[in-house]
Amino acid sequence: MSSNPLLSVEGLTVQFFTDRGTVTAVNEISFEIQEEEIVGLVGESGAGKSVASMSLLRLINGPGRIVEGEIRYKDRTLFALEEGPDGEPRKREDMLSDEEMRTEIRGNEIAVIFQDPMESLNPVYTVGNQLQEFIKLNRDISKKEARSEAIRMLREVGISDAAERYEKYPHEFSGGMRQRVLIAMALACKPNLIIADEPTTALDVTIEGQILDLVQDLQEKYGTSFLWVTHDMGVVADICEQVNVMYLGNIVEQAPVDDIFYNTKHLYTDALLDSMPRPDRTVERLKAIKGVMPSAIDPPEGCPFHTRCPDARQVCEQTHPDLRDVSDDANIIHRSACLKHDIFNVNYEGSLPMTDETKRQANTSAGTTSVNETGADR
Amino acid sequence: MSGDELTDLTASTPNSHGSTRPDNSELVRVDGLKKYFNVDSGLLSGLDFRFEYPPVRFERETVKAVDDVSFDIRRGETLGLVGESGCGKSTLARTVLRLLKPTEGDIYFEGENLADIGREELRSMRRNMQMIFQDPQSSLDPRMKVGRIVEEPMKAHDMLDTEGRRERAKELLNRVGLDPEHYYRYPHSFSGGQRQRINLARALSVNPDFVVCDEPVASLDVSIQAQVLNTMAELQEEFGLTYLFIAHDLSVIRHISDRVAIMYLGEIVEMGEKEEIFENPKHPYTKALLDSIPVPDPRASGAHGVLKGEVPSATNPPSGCRFRTRCPSLIAPDSFNLTEEQWEAVRAFMRAVERQTFDPLEESAIRNRFFEDVQLYGEAAAVIDEAIDLIALDSARADGVELNGSGEYSEQWKDAAEILLDAFARTSVCAAQHPAKDVEAGEDSDRFVACHLHR
Ligand SMILES: Nc1ncnc2c1ncn2[C@@H]1O[C@H](COP(=O)(O)OP(=O)(O)OP(=O)(O)O)[C@@H](O)[C@H]1O
Ligand code: SF4
Ligand code: SF4
Ligand SMILES: [Mg+2]
Numbered sequence: 001m002s003s004n005p006l007l008s009v010e011g012l013t014v015q016f017f018t019d020r021g022t023v024t025a026v027n028e029i030s031f032e033i034q035e036e037e038i039v040g041l042v043g044e045s046g047a048g049k050s051v052a053s054m055s056l057l058r059l060i061n062g063p064g065r066i067v068e069g070e071i072r073y074k075d076r077t078l079f080a081l082e083e084g085p086d087g088e089p090r091k092r093e094d095m096l097s098d099e100e101m102r103t104e105i106r107g108n109e110i111a112v113i114f115q116d117p118m119e120s121l122n123p124v125y126t127v128g129n130q131l132q133e134f135i136k137l138n139r140d141i142s143k144k145e146a147r148s149e150a151i152r153m154l155r156e157v158g159i160s161d162a163a164e165r166y167e168k169y170p171h172e173f174s175g176g177m178r179q180r181v182l183i184a185m186a187l188a189c190k191p192n193l194i195i196a197d198e199p200t201t202a203l204d205v206t207i208e209g210q211i212l213d214l215v216q217d218l219q220e221k222y223g224t225s226f227l228w229v230t231h232d233m234g235v236v237a238d239i240c241e242q243v244n245v246m247y248l249g250n251i252v253e254q255a256p257v258d259d260i261f262y263n264t265k266h267l268y269t270d271a272l273l274d275s276m277p278r279p280d281r282t283v284e285r286l287k288a289i290k291g292v293m294p295s296a297i298d299p300p301e302g303c304p305f306h307t308r309c310p311d312a313r314q315v316c317e318q319t320h321p322d323l324r325d326v327s328d329d330a331n332i333i334h335r336s337a338c339l340k341h342d343i344f345n346v347n348y349e350g351s352l353p354m355t356d357e358t359k360r361q362a363n364t365s366a367g368t369t370s371v372n373e374t375g376a377d378r
Numbered sequence: 379m380s381g382d383e384l385t386d387l388t389a390s391t392p393n394s395h396g397s398t399r400p401d402n403s404e405l406v407r408v409d410g411l412k413k414y415f416n417v418d419s420g421l422l423s424g425l426d427f428r429f430e431y432p433p434v435r436f437e438r439e440t441v442k443a444v445d446d447v448s449f450d451i452r453r454g455e456t457l458g459l460v461g462e463s464g465c466g467k468s469t470l471a472r473t474v475l476r477l478l479k480p481t482e483g484d485i486y487f488e489g490e491n492l493a494d495i496g497r498e499e500l501r502s503m504r505r506n507m508q509m510i511f512q513d514p515q516s517s518l519d520p521r522m523k524v525g526r527i528v529e530e531p532m533k534a535h536d537m538l539d540t541e542g543r544r545e546r547a548k549e550l551l552n553r554v555g556l557d558p559e560h561y562y563r564y565p566h567s568f569s570g571g572q573r574q575r576i577n578l579a580r581a582l583s584v585n586p587d588f589v590v591c592d593e594p595v596a597s598l599d600v601s602i603q604a605q606v607l608n609t610m611a612e613l614q615e616e617f618g619l620t621y622l623f624i625a626h627d628l629s630v631i632r633h634i635s636d637r638v639a640i641m642y643l644g645e646i647v648e649m650g651e652k653e654e655i656f657e658n659p660k661h662p663y664t665k666a667l668l669d670s671i672p673v674p675d676p677r678a679s680g681a682h683g684v685l686k687g688e689v690p691s692a693t694n695p696p697s698g699c700r701f702r703t704r705c706p707s708l709i710a711p712d713s714f715n716l717t718e719e720q721w722e723a724v725r726a727f728m729r730a731v732e733r734q735t736f737d738p739l740e741e742s743a744i745r746n747r748f749f750e751d752v753q754l755y756g757e758a759a760a761v762i763d764e765a766i767d768l769i770a771l772d773s774a775r776a777d778g779v780e781l782n783g784s785g786e787y788s789e790q791w792k793d794a795a796e797i798l799l800d801a802f803a804r805t806s807v808c809a810a811q812h813p814a815k816d817v818e819a820g821e822d823s824d825r826f827v828a829c830h831l832h833r
Binding site: 044155158160162164176205206212231232233234235237238239273276287288293 | 462463569571599600601602603604605607608611626627628629630632633634652653656666667668669670671672673674675676677678682684685686687688732733734735736737788
């Protein structure tokens with residue numbers, strides 16, 4: 001990876017301290033985003049995608065906390081801990097204050113588009129008003145200029161009749177239009193990085209297509225980097241250059257997009273790709289992944305995927321694989337957290353395969369998210 | 379799981395048949411079905427006028443949610459129904475089941491016209507027609523144990539005695555991939571995929587022939603979605619079910635369907651065998667939908683976002699072909715004798731002005747942007763000139779930035795759009811005539827396309 005990433009995340013761990021126990025929503029993940037790059041964060045529901053992406057701007061609160069890791073943006077430290085005199089971790093000196101995060105980073109350096117647009121728009125003000133206010137605050141221009149700029153932004157994100165829609169309230173917009181407004185807001189301060197949490201998931205495929213086009217145009221035009229959070233491998237293939245696959249709080253595979261699809265090196269990614277119905281060809285029978293994702297409160301020991309993995313062996317139950325470069329090509333970094341790869345050197349080949357029975361037991365003892373699913377393997 | 383254990387599940391039905399392949403007899407036929415809703419007009423709804431005097435007149439508008447739809451569904455097959463949200467898929471499904479009263483048209487189920495049978499008769503017919511909804515969370519009553527939920531339809535139709543129902547419910551739970559012991563639990567402890575399985579068990583409890591599935595896997599994760607889809611396919615084979623399967627996800631439709639119907643703004647615009655629809659789409663809307671899907675293959679050429687704008691309102695659908703306001707292939711009006719290139723430029727300009735998709739520009743800039751490589755003559759050129767004149771910055775007002783969005787100027791844009799639409803869109807055959815269904819002759823006689831390009 002390049003020596004000067006725009007954003008780098010090192011060993012990030014986020015936990016929620018709930019009545020039912022400690023949830024490790026994000027477990028020691030590391031990744032980078034380069035300038036002008038679209039990076040994907042993909043995984044199923046509950047994998048930790050939202051928590052991971054919101055941590056980058058320190059937007060985790062309530063029972064949740066970043067407990068470990070370092071987040072750097074350009075030459076600034078968004079998050080870092082050090083050991084205090086009493087042995088307890090404390091904030092490192094170079095870490096930005098909340099005030100600095102708010103005024104210097106959020107919005108004008110890094111912007112966020114949330115999963116639900118209604119949450120980010122105020123229902124009692126017109127869309128134009130909110131956009132104009134936002135631009136005026138962040139860009140130090142007159143009200144009139146801000147209005148004109150707001151209309152220009154609405155147009156830029158493909159809202160037709162922008163001047164007229166400017167006067168309308170959020171509830172008068174369709175889902176796709178609201179999502180565009182949020183993109184317009186994110187763009188308004190010309191940030192270098194936009195974090196987008198499933199911005200097209202609730203949209204029709206035709207509208208999603210328009211937004212994906214838009215993002216690619218904007219990236220070309222302004223060189224904006226994106227962290228694109230999604231569960232849709234189609235969207236990943238379409239717009240991402242670099243991909244991080246998450247499972248149960250862990251990044252299990254990390255590689256350039258072509259390698260993720262054509263040279264898959266983790267069994268979860270493999271299984272995910274095999275279980276999808278395809279738009280481009282007819283698949284008679286889907287290869288479903290057995291079982292359900294275990295609960296993050298009491299995750300399985302060893303490899304987090306071992307309760308569902310078709311190739312799990314006993315060593316997978318004992319050893320937690322970290323993410324290592326397993327690439328066979330010196331020019332490509334392709335990381336995987338699967339013990340099958342020689343680099344882990346745990347004698348996977350010599351270990352006994354786990355039977356369905358032992359896996360089911362593992363699944364049960366790890367406590368699945370809900371009632372244990374029997375026969376879910378069909 | 380052996381088939382033997384389940385003999386009693388299938389044997390009790392007179393209608394079930396062991397065949398796993400669809401035979402060609404029709405189970406459902408829908409003929410000229412319409413469902414209109416009367417609603418308060420968008421302008422007034424949401425406001426409260428009760429204290430106004432004199433009383434404000436409420437305007438009622440008609441939403442043509444389903445408009446003249448005809449198709450048939452064959453025994454044992456899965457008919458997939460796709461379209462953008464709001465195009466009328468769910469309304470169509472509910473009307474077919476007579477959960478909504480049709481405004482017009484007929485629905486034949488096993489030869490019986492559901493549109494004009496009495497309530498009692500309808501009630502007993504319902505046993506053969508079940509429905510599964512999108513949101514497994516809200517469709518299960520949280521206060522009822524799973525067993526009661528599954529048994530409910532059987533009770534409503536007086537099927538079996540208490541003991542028999544319990545036995546059947548447990549057997550069905552097992553059959554849809556749950557533990558029979560889940561009979562005693564409440565639904566909240568189940569995952570989304572498991573809840574959808576409970577729904578399946580409930581729907582199948584009365585041994586229906588026909589199951590309407592409205593986005594049954596839309597809220598499920600990929601890996602769970604695959605499990606549920608596979609289970610649905612197995613149950614179909616085993617119980618000889620016929621599915622009407624609604625989804626907005628074209629990949630799911632491609633996987634599960636035998637035939638596919640594409641819906642746009644209350645109408646079915648194309649229908650045919652699955653492979654035909656996906657490999658050889660004919661209607662411009664079908665093509666656009668297929669082009670929009672992000673393909674899970676980074677080496678595929680990403681040609682998405684070909685459709686601009688959103689689905690227009692169903693209260694006032696476009697005349698002629700309802701797709702014409704977004705159609706990338708809108709046919710040129712005869713009167714101007716435009717070449718293909720000229721028409722493309724005119725169409726693009728017309729739509730850009732209509733949707734106001736570009737910032738105010740000077741005349742030369744507009745011409746550069748839209749008409750750089752094409753020359754127009756005669757009447758067409760005159761119309762374009764007039765429109766450009768209205769919106770060009772130089773002729774409108776000098777101070778463009780201030781003008782952005784101001785009242786008078788935006789009226790001029792609207793005038794320009796009207797002039798263009800009058801000349802070029804409303805005179806197209808696509809606006810003048812409703813495209814008839816072109817039924818293709820040949821072995822696949824069910825294929826039809828409703829588009830003026832195909833006739
Ligand atoms: N406020 C909270 N309190 C307790 N646990 C939480 C909280 N927020 C998230 N979690 C847990 O953190 C884990 C990761 O959740 P997250 O929302 O990041 O997943 P996700 O990948 O974004 O899923 P989705 O695709 O459904 O959006 C889950 O186990 C979730 O239950
Ligand atoms: S480490 Fe073991 S269980 Fe995990 S993905 Fe690799 S083979 Fe499967
Ligand atoms: S009839 Fe005209 S507008 Fe409608 S789909 Fe065909 S070409 Fe397009
Ligand atoms: Mg999320």
